[in-house]
Amino acid sequence: MSTSLSSCSSRSRSASVQPGSPSAASARHWNSSASSLRISSIEGSLVGVVGLEIHAQIYASTKLFSSSQVCFSSPPNSSVSFFDAALPGTLPVLNRRCVEAAVMTGLALGCTINKRSLFDRKHYFYADLPAGYQITQQRLPIAVGGRLSYSHLVGRKRNQVVDKNVRIKQIQLEQDSGKSLHDSYRSQTLIDLNRAGVGLMELVLEPDMSCGEEAAAAVRELQLILQALGTCQGNMSEGQLRVDANVSVHRPGEPLGVRTEVKNINSARFLARAIDYELQRQMAVVEGGGTVLNETRAFDFKSGQTVPMRDKEGLQDYRFMPEPNLPPLILYERETVPAHTDPRQVVLVDQLQEQLPELPRVTRDRLVTTYGILPEHSFTLVNEDGLVDYFVGVVQQTRAEPKKVIGWVLNDLLGLLKQQCLTVSQSPVSPNALAELLDLLEAGSISSPAAKLVLQELWKGSGKSAKHIVEEQGLGLMRDRSEIQQVCRRVIDSHPDEVRTHALRAGNKNVLNKLIGQVRKQTKGRADPQLVRAILEEELSRPPFHGETT
Amino acid sequence: MKERQLRYRSCLIKSCSAVCACELYGFACLQFYVYMLTFLYSRGCGGAVGWSAVLLSPVGLGFESRLGCLATDWRPVLGPTKVPPDLVDKLERLALLDFRNQDGVDCLEKAIRFADQLHVVNTNGVEPMDSVLEDRALFLREDHVEEGDCAEALLRLSKNTLEGYFVAPPGNIPLPEREDRAALLKHSEF
Numbered sequence: 001m002s003t004s005l006s007s008c009s010s011r012s013r014s015a016s017v018q019p020g021s022p023s024a025a026s027a028r029h030w031n032s033s034a035s036s037l038r039i040s041s042i043e044g045s046l047v048g049v050v051g052l053e054i055h056a057q058i059y060a061s062t063k064l065f066s067s068s069q070v071c072f073s074s075p076p077n078s079s080v081s082f083f084d085a086a087l088p089g090t091l092p093v094l095n096r097r098c099v100e101a102a103v104m105t106g107l108a109l110g111c112t113i114n115k116r117s118l119f120d121r122k123h124y125f126y127a128d129l130p131a132g133y134q135i136t137q138q139r140l141p142i143a144v145g146g147r148l149s150y151s152h153l154v155g156r157k158r159n160q161v162v163d164k165n166v167r168i169k170q171i172q173l174e175q176d177s178g179k180s181l182h183d184s185y186r187s188q189t190l191i192d193l194n195r196a197g198v199g200l201m202e203l204v205l206e207p208d209m210s211c212g213e214e215a216a217a218a219v220r221e222l223q224l225i226l227q228a229l230g231t232c233q234g235n236m237s238e239g240q241l242r243v244d245a246n247v248s249v250h251r252p253g254e255p256l257g258v259r260t261e262v263k264n265i266n267s268a269r270f271l272a273r274a275i276d277y278e279l280q281r282q283m284a285v286v287e288g289g290g291t292v293l294n295e296t297r298a299f300d301f302k303s304g305q306t307v308p309m310r311d312k313e314g315l316q317d318y319r320f321m322p323e324p325n326l327p328p329l330i331l332y333e334r335e336t337v338p339a340h341t342d343p344r345q346v347v348l349v350d351q352l353q354e355q356l357p358e359l360p361r362v363t364r365d366r367l368v369t370t371y372g373i374l375p376e377h378s379f380t381l382v383n384e385d386g387l388v389d390y391f392v393g394v395v396q397q398t399r400a401e402p403k404k405v406i407g408w409v410l411n412d413l414l415g416l417l418k419q420q421c422l423t424v425s426q427s428p429v430s431p432n433a434l435a436e437l438l439d440l441l442e443a444g445s446i447s448s449p450a451a452k453l454v455l456q457e458l459w460k461g462s463g464k465s466a467k468h469i470v471e472e473q474g475l476g477l478m479r480d481r482s483e484i485q486q487v488c489r490r491v492i493d494s495h496p497d498e499v500r501t502h503a504l505r506a507g508n509k510n511v512l513n514k515l516i517g518q519v520r521k522q523t524k525g526r527a528d529p530q531l532v533r534a535i536l537e538e539e540l541s542r543p544p545f546h547g548e549t550t
Numbered sequence: 551m552k553e554r555q556l557r558y559r560s561c562l563i564k565s566c567s568a569v570c571a572c573e574l575y576g577f578a579c580l581q582f583y584v585y586m587l588t589f590l591y592s593r594g595c596g597g598a599v600g601w602s603a604v605l606l607s608p609v610g611l612g613f614e615s616r617l618g619c620l621a622t623d624w625r626p627v628l629g630p631t632k633v634p635p636d637l638v639d640k641l642e643r644l645a646l647l648d649f650r651n652q653d654g655v656d657c658l659e660k661a662i663r664f665a666d667q668l669h670v671v672n673t674n675g676v677e678p679m680d681s682v683l684e685d686r687a688l689f690l691r692e693d694h695v696e697e698g699d700c701a702e703a704l705l706r707l708s709k710n711t712l713e714g715y716f717v718a719p720p721g722n723i724p725l726p727e728r729e730d731r732a733a734l735l736k737h738s739e740f
Contacts (some may be wrong), residue, residue, distance in 0.1 A: 060693050062695055066697055067691060067697045067698075068697045068699075077715070077716070078699060081697035094691060096692060127716075182721070188711075188719065189719065189720050189721065190715035190718075193716070234646065317640070319645075324681055327687070328688065331688070398621055
């Protein structure tokens with residue numbers, strides 16, 4: 001079994017990969033994302049191997065096998081049909097939308113779609129599984145063998161993009177279980193079956209990743225793909241995307257070590273931390289001479305540690321059995337559909353392939369080629385929901401170059417949004433307003449610092465246009481040479497010491513900049529910086545000076 | 551037709567040997583058997599129905615007499631099967647069954663020996679069938695909400711509810727050890 005590092009193909013798009021990054025040959029130290037935890041293998045030889053099992057809730061109106069509604073928070077047990085409650089005499093009826101969603105996801109990830117797939121029963125007893133079994137696809141899933149390409153930012157400034165791949169083992173359709181609330185005070189569990197029977201896509205990723213950051217980047221990319229396809233809303237906090245990590249450590253070249261499963265991870269950020277903690281724990285155990293137990297551990301986000309889960313007793317035997325109530329699921333292409341079949345009863349794979357929307361990877365490449373922006377900028381653009389449309393809207397309405405627009409959008413606009421925890425759709429500054437502001441800047445009516453002031457004003461959302469604000473506050477670019485000259489002379493007069501220093505060391509840059517700063521303060525940033533510099537230099541070099549004794 | 555019958559029987563063999571070994575008295579098995587029985591009967595495969603009826607007979611504790619009276623001329627094909635106590639324990643834990651005493655385990659062993667009859671049929675090169683519906687089209691339902699909204703009716707079925715939730719014991723209570731189990735069941739109505 002090839003190690004995780006050698007099996008992923010890492011193409012560094014920008015400069016060479018730094019030695020500290022996870023894709024280097026000897027992973028001695030690397031930083032994880034948010035908490036900057038340093039994972040170090042003391043002997044320098046152990047590497048981590050991370051595989052993921054992702055359950056994505058299919059975005060559909062009804063559940064997988066019954067026509068009760070799917071909605072996030074509704075009164076307990078209010079959208080439960082008799083089949084979901086496993087009352088005797090009920091049978092499963094497959095939802096067409098769920099099949100299409102699974103096929104689209106498989107096609108987007110480059111999987112081979114099995115034209116014939118089978119359903120099985122996985123038996124285990126738990127209070128939130130009313131039937132005592134879960135209908136899943138274990139023998140022959142709907143899609144096998146695909147690839148998820150993701151990129152993550154490395155480097156000290158996090159501006160180098162590294163491409164990685166994860167192989168996808170299979171994608172299968174399965175039922176979700178209900179929700180159980182544990183009431184330890186009264187020693188009971190409260191069961192809500194609203195979620196029981198909702199369609200899930202289980203994506204099994206091969207253990208090609210080596211640390212928490214890579215796993216988090218892969219999950220983020222998958223989230224973007226699923227959201228672009230519309231098959232899953234990908235909201236981890238609402239439980240629409242659940243990730244379980246299988247973590248183990250080993251020395252490169254040796255067989256894989258014992259793996260533990262980490263559950264109860266609620267966000268992408270916690271995913272990276274949980275995996276890194278578990279890797280560090282396992283490395284400490286192995287280097288201390290102990291053996292890692294094959295167990296299931298839960299992640300406690302408050303302490304940042306994984307703890308063993310008490311409920312799992314040894315190895316579970318799920319007694320897989322073919323689902324007797326469901327015939328095989330057959331998918332067709334346009335040529336293979338038998339004659340006289342109801343079109344609503346067939347799912348055409350080639351039709352779905354043609355109808356696939358634009359995937360994030362394609363969007364990023366398109367932005368780079370169309371607008372000439374840097375790859376890391378397009379990475380950030382696609383990462384934020386709705387920011388691509390905003391950016392394109394601004395570029396189309398302004399004469400300014402995309403390179404300048406991207407600076408304003410990513411630094412100023414996004415900075416303000418993040419500060420106030422707003423989404424792009426909630427931005428008080430519309431693409432039109434920003435485009436107008438950039439037009440003014442481009443035309444030279446205002447200076448760059450003044451433009452930032454105007455943006456702050458626009459952000460307050462008073463409804464005034466950029467031009468209006470400029471006129472109101474008198475922020476227009478001061479171009480009148482005589483006026484600037486007057487201000488410059490005033491500044492020179494009020495700072496005789498600096499002038500003398502400038503005369504002594506001719507062309508002292510610091511003094512000049514300080515004087516320029518003073519002029520800017522006096523003119524409230526309205527004066528054209530180039531003109532100010534030129535006039536000041538002229539004034540300073542003009543003999544004789546006031547108060548200068550030759 | 552002959553080929554079909556062969557496949558039905560091979561289907562039975564695959565499922566029965568697996569199921570017999572694991573959970574002969576399990577509900578899932580019963581459901582499957584009844585389903586098989588009705589379907590085979592409807593297809594007019596009398597022979598297969600005969601097999602199923604015979605197989606169904608060892609169901610339930612204490613019905614040993616049925617074994618003798620229905621199947622008159624069968625001979626054990628493979629050697630006697632002994633189910634080790636660890637496996638019995640594991641089966642009880644997995645399927646939440648109770649073999650109670652050695653008689654129960656003996657019944658299980660006899661049933662397995664009886665089911666070995668299926669190995670008489672030669673299934674070389676025959677693709678196992680796991681559903682008699684394999685040539686039927688799977689019905690695909692449109693994505694419209696039609697069911698649900700019957701919380702009161704469902705909650706009425708449960709003895710113990712709290713504010714619209716079903717109440718269950720905490721987590722998974724592991725099955726107690728054999729010795730404790732006997733003490734637990736001493737006063738039960740069984």
